Amino acid sequence: MDDSGQWIGPASHLASERERLSGLSFDHFDLRPVGVSLGAEISGLRLESKHSGEVIDEIRQALCSFKVLIFRDQPVTAEQHVSFARCFGELEKHPFIPSNTQHPELVRFEKSAEVAGYENQWHHDVTWRESPSMGAILHAIEVPEVGGDTLFCDMHAAYMGLNEDLRNEIDGLFAIHDYMRAFGHQVEQTEAAEMRQKFPEVIHPVVRTHPETQQRCLFLNRIFTREIIDLEPEKSAALIHRLTAESAYPEYQLRVKWEPDTLVFWDNRSVQHYASSDYWPLTRIMERASIVGDRPT
Template sequence: MPRGYAVSTTQERDLEKAIDAGDPAIRFSNKQIHLGQMTVGPVLFLAAERARLNALQWNTFRVKRLGATVGAELHDIDITKPLAPDALAEVKQALAEYKVIFFRDQPLNADQHIAFAAQFGELELHPFLPGTDGKPELVRFAKSAEVGGYENAWHHDVTWREIPSLGAVLHALQVPETGGDTLFCDMHAAYDGLSEDIKAQIENLEAEHDFMPSFGVRLTKEKQAEMRLQYPVMHHPVAPRHPVTGRRYLYVNPFFVTRIVGLSVQESEDLIAHLTRQSTYLEYQCRFQWQKDSVAFWDNHAVQHYAASDYYPDIRIMERASIIGHRPTK
């Protein structure tokens, strides 16, 4: 069995026999044999990526790393103004390397927020989340005692679109005194931590992504039908390759994935459970504690995120601009 999973010798023999026999009920099962438990001890396969990131040098900003392989704060850079070409190139590279980058003390107004994000591509309009104050590119997330936070599940954004977001720029306007952090998971690491057998099994699989279980539940039947015409069920690879780095990453999340194409209901449920469990491992994560005018910019291919909903009934107000990306490919 591969590193990173704790199973007994008997379980290991039984699993190998089942795999050799081609038994799909065992091959993807997390009910009879629990494959998802991280082994206590060093997660050795992270070391090379951690060392590589430690060696990176930058000319236009200073970096403070947050996680082993994911997350970095960029200091001594002002994103309220257009970036010089050399700074823009380095920010793009930093996003690809660290998967999510953060900025402190950036008092962006709405136009500056939009202008910063637009340096990285065309901005996305969200069909279910209206824009803010005449700015359709900006989505506001205003949470309070009246409107609670419901983003506390691991997910990529808008995977039900044919072309999901490249990334998103989130600006903190008002934050609670405690709580309200956002967590990010390195989905390259989540893929790398899988057994070689599971990697082989998912290489050519596709998952079905659908807005209906999340955004659709609040719509009338008539509106559901209207939006379904615009956003049909979409199939994306389970383990696509990143458009910049070429590395594989896991692209399955509990918000929007309804099944794995070509598998039985039981196989699909078991595999989804196993793959979505990978994002829960702390070794693959970083956690960002917000302050007013903090900004997060994440790569929507490389990371999933989770907004901790632990600040009720306090107020938390954020604004997000998302950038149109690329269709995930194998």
């Protein structure tokens, strides 16, 4: 532990999870782990095809275990993308980000010299919703030769890496999340009251329990988390800074290099992500389907 309270040395708490994941196998596809505590590449499935409930159940099981699933060489249409995502639940429509004109369930990220990327901050998606996304499926349509990777962080591993005193301090704390922190500049003054009624501030636990695995995960971020309830402003800001800094550890991360027609399915309940904005002025076009989740507890 250094003077700031950050650990140094081996992240020994990852060993048991690495061993557990290495022993998993699935009947309907091949899976290769690509990270220590998160990340696996799946082969042997064509996502443009319809799949049985048994296959979908196994994909869900793999998602809960590995948190990030990578599918290469999947030339799905927008309609097939939506159809596959709907196998896992109802899909969201994002009120602030442009969508595919034919399929409003697909958020479209089209970045180039004219429109720069700005998603390069660690976050869970839409924590300003009462029920944030369960997960998201992102399809690479056009990617730069270099750059534009997406990084993912295992927030269960981050939580378990905290010292026991800090875990005890934050268990039972709640934080306010607000869409205005990121999207407020897009809201016209004449629409502000209506949008606030649609999307009021929400309160989520600082540490949530994953509803399927029961793993405890840090669940706050610098984009949408405004403050921790019942703490003085300075203490709240310091604690948010301290906890969100955990995502910076490479030991907890997976870095995905995109290729055209790669799909990545991540568990938004247990994973944060960061879109590297290092490819300007090159073009990067992605489409994302997000699956409605549950209220964090």
